[in-house]
Amino acid sequence: MAKQDLDINIQNVTRVEGHGNIVVNVKNGKLEKCDLEITESPRLFEAMLVGRPWQDAVHITSRICGICSAGHTNASLRGMENAIGVTPSEQTVLLRRLMLHGEHLQSHYLHVFFLAVPDFLGVGSVIPLAGTHPDVVKMALRLKRLGNDICGAVGGRHINPIALRVGGFTKLPAEDELAQLRERLQASLADAATTIEVVTTLKLPDFERDMEFVAIHEPGAYPIYKGTSLKGTKAGEVDEQDYRKLINEYVVGHSHAKHCKTDHASYLVGSLARFNINYEGLRTESKGAAAAMGLEPGCTNSFMNNVAQVVECVEFTLDAIDLIDTLLARGINYDDVVTAKADAVPWQPGQGAAAVEVPRGTLIHDYTVGEDGRITAANLIIPTNMNLNNIEADMRKLVPEILDRPQPEIAHSLEMLVRAYDPCISCATHLLKVDFV
Amino acid sequence: MDRPSPNHNRTLVIGAGNVLRGDDGVGVRVAQALAQEPLPEGVEVLDVGTRGLDLLFEFEDADRVVLIDAAEMGQTPGEARVFDAALLEGDTDIRLSSLHGIGIAEVLALGRAVGVEPRMTIVGIQPADLRPREGLSETLSARLPEYVALARGKLAAAREP
Numbered sequence: 001m002a003k004q005d006l007d008i009n010i011q012n013v014t015r016v017e018g019h020g021n022i023v024v025n026v027k028n029g030k031l032e033k034c035d036l037e038i039t040e041s042p043r044l045f046e047a048m049l050v051g052r053p054w055q056d057a058v059h060i061t062s063r064i065c066g067i068c069s070a071g072h073t074n075a076s077l078r079g080m081e082n083a084i085g086v087t088p089s090e091q092t093v094l095l096r097r098l099m100l101h102g103e104h105l106q107s108h109y110l111h112v113f114f115l116a117v118p119d120f121l122g123v124g125s126v127i128p129l130a131g132t133h134p135d136v137v138k139m140a141l142r143l144k145r146l147g148n149d150i151c152g153a154v155g156g157r158h159i160n161p162i163a164l165r166v167g168g169f170t171k172l173p174a175e176d177e178l179a180q181l182r183e184r185l186q187a188s189l190a191d192a193a194t195t196i197e198v199v200t201t202l203k204l205p206d207f208e209r210d211m212e213f214v215a216i217h218e219p220g221a222y223p224i225y226k227g228t229s230l231k232g233t234k235a236g237e238v239d240e241q242d243y244r245k246l247i248n249e250y251v252v253g254h255s256h257a258k259h260c261k262t263d264h265a266s267y268l269v270g271s272l273a274r275f276n277i278n279y280e281g282l283r284t285e286s287k288g289a290a291a292a293m294g295l296e297p298g299c300t301n302s303f304m305n306n307v308a309q310v311v312e313c314v315e316f317t318l319d320a321i322d323l324i325d326t327l328l329a330r331g332i333n334y335d336d337v338v339t340a341k342a343d344a345v346p347w348q349p350g351q352g353a354a355a356v357e358v359p360r361g362t363l364i365h366d367y368t369v370g371e372d373g374r375i376t377a378a379n380l381i382i383p384t385n386m387n388l389n390n391i392e393a394d395m396r397k398l399v400p401e402i403l404d405r406p407q408p409e410i411a412h413s414l415e416m417l418v419r420a421y422d423p424c425i426s427c428a429t430h431l432l433k434v435d436f437v
Numbered sequence: 438m439d440r441p442s443p444n445h446n447r448t449l450v451i452g453a454g455n456v457l458r459g460d461d462g463v464g465v466r467v468a469q470a471l472a473q474e475p476l477p478e479g480v481e482v483l484d485v486g487t488r489g490l491d492l493l494f495e496f497e498d499a500d501r502v503v504l505i506d507a508a509e510m511g512q513t514p515g516e517a518r519v520f521d522a523a524l525l526e527g528d529t530d531i532r533l534s535s536l537h538g539i540g541i542a543e544v545l546a547l548g549r550a551v552g553v554e555p556r557m558t559i560v561g562i563q564p565a566d567l568r569p570r571e572g573l574s575e576t577l578s579a580r581l582p583e584y585v586a587l588a589r590g591k592l593a594a595a596r597e598p
Contacts, residue, residue, distance in 0.1 A: 044569040045457065060571075063457055066487030110490065114539075129500035137551060158494075216593055285498050 003308035004029055004403065022414050023254050024399055034395045036388060036418065049378040054080055054152050054369045055342050058164065061365065063379070065424060070103035070151050071358025072365075073164050074225060079365030082241070082352025085086070086345050091336050092168045095325055097225045099154040099161075100356070101320040104224065106147025108309040108316075112195065113140035115419045116306040119412075120202040136198065139191050143313075146184050150320065151383050155175050167345035168338040169310035175332055182324040185317050192289075192314050199310050201321045204303045205413065209397045211390060213273035214246070214261055215362060216355050222274070222281035222315055224357035231277055235262040240355040242424050248383065258382065259389040268420065269361025272299065272310035286315040293430055302394050309359075347373070360384060360424055384424040391421055441597075449484045449499040449555075450592060451492070453506040453541060458516065460514075460564030460577050463584070464506040470585045471592075480592065489539030496548055499555045503591050508561030512542070515565060515576040517584055519591060522557040558591050560584070 006026035025033040045064055049057055061076040062069050074096050075193055081088060088096075102363050113136065114126045121127050130137040148158055153173045155161020163171040212234045216227030219432070229237040230246055236247045261267065275282075275290070279297035282290075290311045295304055338344045353366035361383030368377040392419055452468025455461045465484045472482040481588075485492060496502060510518055525542040548554055562584055566574040573581070 047572060048569070050455065060457070061485060063455070066489060069486075127550050128547055130547065134551070141493070141551070144490065150489060150492065159483065159488050159491060230543075328565075 036391050044428055046378045047161045048381055049375050052375050053373055054375055067107055070099050071363055073352055074100055075363045075365040077166055078354035078414055079367050082354055083350050083367040083369050084347035086167050086255040089336050090373055091333055094323055095154050098320055098323045099151050101145045101316040102150025103318050104359050105313055106144045108313050109143040111422050112306055114307055117404055119416050120254055130202050136278055143191055146188055150181055154180055165338050169325050170340050172332055172334055182321055185321050196289050196292055208300050212267035213276045214267045215274040215277045216357055220281050222278045230355050232262050241353055260386040261389055266393045268390045269383045269386045271312050272305040273310040282315055283318055286311050289314045303420050317408050388419050444480050447499045448480045448501040448591050450490045451485055451504045453485050455487045459568050460572050460574050461507050461565045463562050463577050467505045467584045467588055493548055496555045497553050502555045502557045505560045505588050507564045510561055510563050512563040514562045514563050515580050517587055518561050522559055524597055538549050560588050
C-alpha cells in the first residue's frame with residue numbers, strides 16, 4: 001500500500017441540522033482519525049419525560065422521530081405496559097404488529113430507492129433518478145404510500161397517529177379499510193419482485209468484517225414487535241428486561257450521541273442483524289428473495305443491509321396480509337377500545353422495558369413510574385446509537401483496504417457505508433433556510 | 438382511502454417543525470390553534486411535525502398549500518415573513534446519507550421532478566430559542582395570536598381563484 005496522506009471531512013452529510021460529519025485523517029499511510037460525528041441526544045428526551053404523567057410518554061416519544069414514529073409508539077407502549085402491569089388484548093397486539101409492518105415497509109423501500117439505488121446507478125441522487133428512471137421513483141413512492149396508509153388506517157390518522165394508547169386503541173379501523181389494504185399489499189408483491197430485480201443488478205462493494213449482530217429473537221419466528229429474548233450473536237441471549245446485561249452505553253468525545261457495545265465489541269442492529277439472527281423464521285418466499293439477491297445468513301458485509309431490507313419487505317408484506325386475514329376472520333371487536341381518559345386502564349407503579357425492532361434496528365424504551373403516576377426515570381436506546389460504534393469500526397477497516405484509490409472514491413465509499421445504515425438524527429431541528437435578497 | 442381525490446378544491450394548511458425543540462415547533466403550534474377555529478369548506482389543517490417525504494403525498498392531494506414553519510431568515514427573533522417557495526434554500530441535488538435529511542425544500546424539489554406542484558405560500562417565523570424543550574420561547578409565545586392571524590389571512594388569499 002502506498003504511504004499517503006488523506007484528509008476527508010464530509011460536512012453535514014445528512015443536511016438536517018444535527019450534523020453527521022465523516023472525518024477521516026490518514027498520515028503516512030497510517031489511519032489517525034476515523035469518526036462519524038453525530039449530534040443526537042435522546043438523553044434530552046429522557047429528561048423531558050421525567051416528572052410527566054405516564055400517559056404522556058407515548059405522545060412525547062412518538063414525536064422524537066418523523067420516520068420511526070410508529071416504532072417509538074410501539075416501544076413506548078410496550079415499555080410502559082411492562083412498567084405499570086398492563087396487558088393489551090390479542091386484537092390490540094395484532095393491530096400494533098400490522099402498523100409496525102407499515103412503518104418498516106415505507107422506510108425500507110424509501111431507503112433502498114432513495115439512498116442506495118442512486119449511488120449504484122451513478123445518478124447521484126433521487127432527483128435525477130426521477131428523470132432517468134421515472135417508473136422506479138413512482139414505484140418507490142407508491143410503496144412508501146402503502147406503508148403510510150397502513151400506519152394511518154391503524155393509527156387513526158396518517159401523520160402523528162393518535163389512536164394508540166397504553167392498554168389498547170381509542171379508535172379501530174373499519175374492516176373494509178383493512179380489506180382494501182390487503183388488496184394493495186397483495187398487488188405490491190409485483191413491485192417487490194421488481195425491486196428484487198433492480199437490487200440484483202447492483203454491484204455491492206466486497207467488504208467483510210467479523211462483527212456481532214443484535215436483534216430480538218424468537219425461535220422459528222421473525223419477530224419485530226416482541227421476542228422471547230434479546231440476542232447477540234456472540235454475547236448470547238437475555239430477557240428484554242435485562243437488556244443492560246447485553247448492552248453497555250457510553251459517551252465518546254467526538255459525538256453527542258451515546259455509543260453502545262456488548263461485552264465483546266461494537267455490534268450491528270437492523271435488517272442484516274435480524275436476517276442473520278432470525279433467518280430460520282423467515283417464510284420460504286423471503287428466503288427465496290434473499291437467495292436471488294445473493295444474501296446468505298451469516299453475512300458480515302454491512303453494505304448488504306440494503307439487501308436484507310428488501311428481504312424484509314417481502315416478509316413483512318406477506319405477514320401483513322396474514323395479519324389482516326387473521327383480523328378479518330376473527331372480526332374486529334369494536335368494543336375493545338380504551339378511552340383517552342387518564343384513568344382508562346388500571347395500573348400500578350413499577351419499572352419495565354421493551355425491545356422492539358424498528359426499521360433501523362432494536363429500539364429500547366425503559367420506564368420507571370412512581371406511586372403518583374409520574375415517570376421517575378426513562379432510558380431510551382435508539383438503533384443509531386447502537387450502530388454508531390459499528391459504523392466507525394467498519395470505516396477503520398474499510399479505509400486501509402481502499403487507500404490506494406482516489407480520494408473522491410474513498411469519500412464516496414464512506415458515504416455509501418453510512419447510507420447503508422441510514423443513521424437517524426431525530427432530535428435535530430428542521431428549520432427552513434431563507435435568504436432574502 | 439378517506440382522502441379527497443386530486444384536483445379537488447383542497448387547501449391545505451401545514452404546520453411543520455419539531456415540537457421538542459422549542460421554537461422549531463412554532464408552525465405546529467399555529468396549526469393546532471387554527472384547527473380549533475371554524476374553517477371554510479375544503480380547508481384542512483395538518484400538523485406534520487418532522488415528517489419529510491410524507492408531505493409529498495399531501496401536496497399531491499392539494500391544489501393550494503399554506504405552510505407555516507420556523508425559518509432562519511436573518512430577522513429579529515419573533516418576526517414573521519410571508520414568502521414564496523422559490524426562495525427556500527435547498528439542495529435540489531439531494532445527496533442524502535439519511536432519510537432524515539429530507540426537509541421541505543427537498544420535498545418541493547422532488548415534487549417538481551415528479552409533477553406535484555401545488556401553489557404554495559410560506560409563513561416563516563424567525564425562532565428565538567431552539568434548545569430542546571417543549572413549548573415556545575416567551576418571545577414567540579407572546580406573538581402566537583399574530584402568527585395565527587397572519588396564517589388565517591394567507592389562507593383567505595389562497596382560497597381566491
